[in-house]
Amino acid sequence: MNLVQARRQSWNIGIVVLVLILGFWRINQLPQFGSYEARTFILGILPIALLSMGQAVIIIGGGINLAIGAEAVLINCLSAKYMAGTSFTTSVFLAFLFIGIGGLVGAITGWIVSASGIADIVVTLATSFLLVGVAMFVMPQPGGGINQGVADLIGGKDPNFIPPLIWLILPLLIIWIPLYRSRTGIAMYAIGSNKDAAFLSGVNVNRTRIKVYAVGGLFAGLSGVVLTGITLSASPFATISSTATLNSVAGAVLGGVSLAGGVGGLAGPAMAALVLYFIPNIMLASGIDPAYSQIITGALTIFVVLVGGLLRKRTGKT
């Protein structure tokens, strides 16, 4: 256990160093760096960071959710459709309602995975198409809106970077830490590490899995509402959902979450989102075609998975 924890700490230090190097590089490319630029960074990563955190929770619990991007797109469309032209209070109420619906959609996905016994990759791939279809039904083409006051609370009034930063950190404090410390949290790591052993130790595997998917859904709902707050609109496109899903997996893996389950936390994925943001932007500013940044991101992800696998072999964890 000590070895595992030490490894996780070294991983977190590694990702912090990477973020610092890339961040320093990026800031050096800019003519100035102030709160406006800090806000640009945070707004650039916020939706994907939240989604990576949601994916991380599910992967830690031994699953994977390929519909997480679609969940965010659906909540994005729902919130932009119904928050358009509403008062401040109504928009706030609806924001919480739709984040809750995100959690509900996640819970239902988890229930289908548990009840059907079909691999989560298959189930969530199917639900991803379904959810994008519903999103297109809700909002056939881009549009919608949100109360400007609520949008300012999410994206921050130019150049205030504190509100988006709070939206990045608060979910860690009020969702992740209580979960991590709870019985469900322990059960989550247990079923992620070894489902059968967890079951034999008296963990209710199915119920834990539904909870894990529900928490993932909450993060997806948050990501969708935040996207509405940042872009003041929604787009129901399947490409957005698939790109977001793949980025969420990349973010989780880069952030030190093992795809085998049971290993990792949520601070890593939040920082990994910064890495995913800095790479294309640094290349764009250096005059390199940002299409190549996908090669770098991909190579980095493979490298991380390889190193993670090797370390697991070394420490004898199966």
Next chain:
Amino acid sequence: MKLSSKRIKTAIAVSATVALAMGVSVFAVPAQANNYKIGVSNSWAGNSWRETMVCAIKAEATLSGKVANVTVLSRNTDAAGQSADIRTLKTQGVDAIIVNSGDPAANNAAIKEATDAGIKVIAVDNAITAPDTTLVANDQVAYGRVGAAALAKAMKYKGNVLYMRGASGAGADTDRDKGFKAEMKKHKKIKITKEVFTNWDWATGGTLANQLLVPGKFQGVWTSGIDYNIVTAMTTKLKGKYIPVVGSDNNEFMKLTKSLAPKGFVGIVVPNPAIVGGYAAKVAIGLLDGNTVPAKNLLKPKALTYAKDKKEIDARIVATQEATFSATLSLPGKTTFTPSQLFRCKAPQDSDDGGR
């Protein structure tokens, strides 16, 4: 070593000429006091049309002599990504931003921050809803209308139409649809029996054509610019019995319009020039000069057929460029570059070896 006076004279003359030439090139820059910085945000890269659009911006900015720098942020990205790019351009200290937006409203927050800071924002190609911005684009409603009118005529005002749109939700697609449907409403015997979206993707368009084209089912096809591979699909699927197709000023489509004309093919070319980017650059510079510019600057497209406009279509085809090249090389009064200057794709800050 002894130098003859003739040699010395020659040397002096040469160095004087060189000095003069250098002097001219050195002093030419400060003579134009305007060192504008222009930023470009493009949400869809790796597409021939958009690449040409960006090159047209660079070429026009370079030729104006008033622009010091063109920063291009061009990549495939969603609304959050493009908003971040627009904010980055603001940080780079640009004076004007030319944006081809993937979404008519989603970048409004970022655009407002730019216009509030006094940056001129010019929407090119796709209209946006943000206030205090200037639009430079093809008149897409007219694009839909004139193509529909020419198609109706080619179909002798009766029959079924395969309607192949662009991408749902894109500003240009919505506008073209408006014009197309309004025109087709006038022709009672024409029915739009199939409506599909190609997402402006060549592979999708080709696949759809192969699935949908059946002899006798359609009497005409309208495309939103994914055109020439629909025509080639007819060679096999309709056994060469070509039905009229509305396409754009794509190189290969115009070539087919020409080469298949003897076989009875009616290709209707409605230009959608990618070099509208150059016009946007000109408008941007005009705004920075303090000129009054209308909020909407639209190109008026007209429909060309080989029977009627043989000369113009022949003149447009560019043998050296690829199939999907948007073959309009100048907009008189709106762009000033020559074709070779456009193909060099040189921004003002690039070295003289022709950019990349």
